[in-house]
Amino acid sequence: MLPELPRRLISQSNWIAFLAGTDDPNQVYYGGAEYPMYSDAWVVGELDDELGPYALLNAVPFNRENRAAIAIILRVFFYEPHTIISNHNLPLKTVDDGYHGAWFSEELAALTSLALGIRLKCGDEIRRFDDRDPYGRFVSPWTKHAPTLAYRHNQAIIPAPPQVSLNDIRARLQTIPHLDPYLYKELVRAARSYQDALWIAESEPHLAWLLMVSALEIAASAHVTLRGTPADNLEELQPTLAEIVHNSGGDELLDGVADQLKNLFSATKKFLLFCEEFYPPEPAVRPDHGYQRIEWNWPSLKKILKKVYELRSRALHAGVPFPAPMCTHPDRRESGAPAERAITALASQTLGAQWIPEDAPITLHTFQYIVRSALLAWWDHLAESAKQADK
Numbered sequence: 001m002l003p004e005l006p007r008r009l010i011s012q013s014n015w016i017a018f019l020a021g022t023d024d025p026n027q028v029y030y031g032g033a034e035y036p037m038y039s040d041a042w043v044v045g046e047l048d049d050e051l052g053p054y055a056l057l058n059a060v061p062f063n064r065e066n067r068a069a070i071a072i073i074l075r076v077f078f079y080e081p082h083t084i085i086s087n088h089n090l091p092l093k094t095v096d097d098g099y100h101g102a103w104f105s106e107e108l109a110a111l112t113s114l115a116l117g118i119r120l121k122c123g124d125e126i127r128r129f130d131d132r133d134p135y136g137r138f139v140s141p142w143t144k145h146a147p148t149l150a151y152r153h154n155q156a157i158i159p160a161p162p163q164v165s166l167n168d169i170r171a172r173l174q175t176i177p178h179l180d181p182y183l184y185k186e187l188v189r190a191a192r193s194y195q196d197a198l199w200i201a202e203s204e205p206h207l208a209w210l211l212m213v214s215a216l217e218i219a220a221s222a223h224v225t226l227r228g229t230p231a232d233n234l235e236e237l238q239p240t241l242a243e244i245v246h247n248s249g250g251d252e253l254l255d256g257v258a259d260q261l262k263n264l265f266s267a268t269k270k271f272l273l274f275c276e277e278f279y280p281p282e283p284a285v286r287p288d289h290g291y292q293r294i295e296w297n298w299p300s301l302k303k304i305l306k307k308v309y310e311l312r313s314r315a316l317h318a319g320v321p322f323p324a325p326m327c328t329h330p331d332r333r334e335s336g337a338p339a340e341r342a343i344t345a346l347a348s349q350t351l352g353a354q355w356i357p358e359d360a361p362i363t364l365h366t367f368q369y370i371v372r373s374a375l376l377a378w379w380d381h382l383a384e385s386a387k388q389a390d391k
Contacts, residue, residue: 007097008181009188010080010104015177017079018053030078032129034136035105037072038147041118041160045167046072051174053077054108056166068149072112072166074105074122077129100189110191111176114379115169117372118160119198121147150203155329157208158201158365159338172376175383178390183382186222190215190375198368205327205364206315212364212371213312217267219378220274230258268309275305278381280373283366285337292331292339294362301370304361323360324350330363340366 007013036059046058054076061069100107102122109122124141179187197211231254235242246254282296294304314320321327325348330338342348343357 009098009107009185011107011188012176012179012181012184014076014078014080014104015052015054018077019177021079030080031131032075032077032136033125033139034127035074035076035109035125036070036123036146037074037109037112037120038068038123039071039118039120039160040068040149041071041116041120042163043071043116043118043166044163045165047166047170047173050170052177053079056112058166068119068121068147070123072120074108076105098185100185100192102192106192107188110188110195111173112169113195113198114191114372114375115172116161116164116166118164119149120195121199123147147199149199152203155332156202157205157327157329158198158368172379172383175379175386178386179382180386180389183222186218187375187379187382190218190378193218194371194375197371201364201368206321209308209322209326209364209367210312210315212367213271213308215371216274216374217271219375220270221267223277223378223381224270224273229255231255234258268306271309272302272305274378275370275374276302278374278377279370280377283340283369287332287337287339289344291344292341294340294366305370307359307361308367323355324348324353325355325360326362326364330365338365339363 008016037056043058047054047056049055054074057073057075059070059073061071102110105122105125109120113120123146124143125139126141127136128139129136176184193211193215197208197215200211201208231242231251234245234254234257242254242258245257276298279298279301287293294300311322311326315322323342325342330340330342331344332338340363341357342360342363343355347354347356348360
């Protein structure tokens, strides 16, 4: 059973308010605004009137190489008050169920970044539409500076795609108003983690690894924990503990303990179960040489992903960063396709340390492909589940 959510994220609730009033001549309109979206990718196409109260307009930047330029303009029309908490009669207590560290425009930027697989950050409001000037007036940004990209390698660790089209993500973005509000919130949080990881991958790859793993972990926690009862999940993820509890007090004690522990089930198992369900087919373009490839089957990927999760835990709890070979650009040979293995020799030595291939098993470039593909597959699963629930 999904937990109750007192309010939806604004990017979703505004779209629902728009849909609710499409046949209402007295629909209330609260004005609009435009926000710049910065990227180093070449974006084509635009979505003008196909996203309800939103539009993604192509800014046609001239020069994007190794820098962040305004690539997309997000245009928003408000059909509900866009205050931080609309109910001012709430009791005096912390309310952070929908908090993800940014405003609603960044929710749409994060989902667009994930859908396109590009570095994308939303800037501050630059144009406002209201009853004084329906054509819009320029507004000087004042809450935050334009985002900047930093590169430290001659080759990109995660190169921007040659070209992406906004038209290709229309259908996926159109699912936003139909998703369960709790799961939409978790999707946005996972997308935000992916978005931040992609943005800093060139300058701080060891931190990008942490955020990429977190993106999967956020989705895994929401998906795996909620797919069965707490007792079912405890029996699947911690069978020994479940047996001890059941033997001590039967079903009643098992249900009670499982409910108390429902958010603390084995993180590694949830992570791997999610990856097993949603891991993608092998990349369309792969390196020619076998020593640069990983074996693209679940037993092999499971071993790699388990090692990645161990490295993530070591980085967080022991302060040991991800291995240096996993934090640099992938090896390229004749085919030009980036290597999937971080180490393509017997071992790698640098910065006073040495690693064998099993302990640094995958490049950040390839792991990013797995993360993005799994999150998109989960997004599609959420949309299909919502469609089935409406029937």
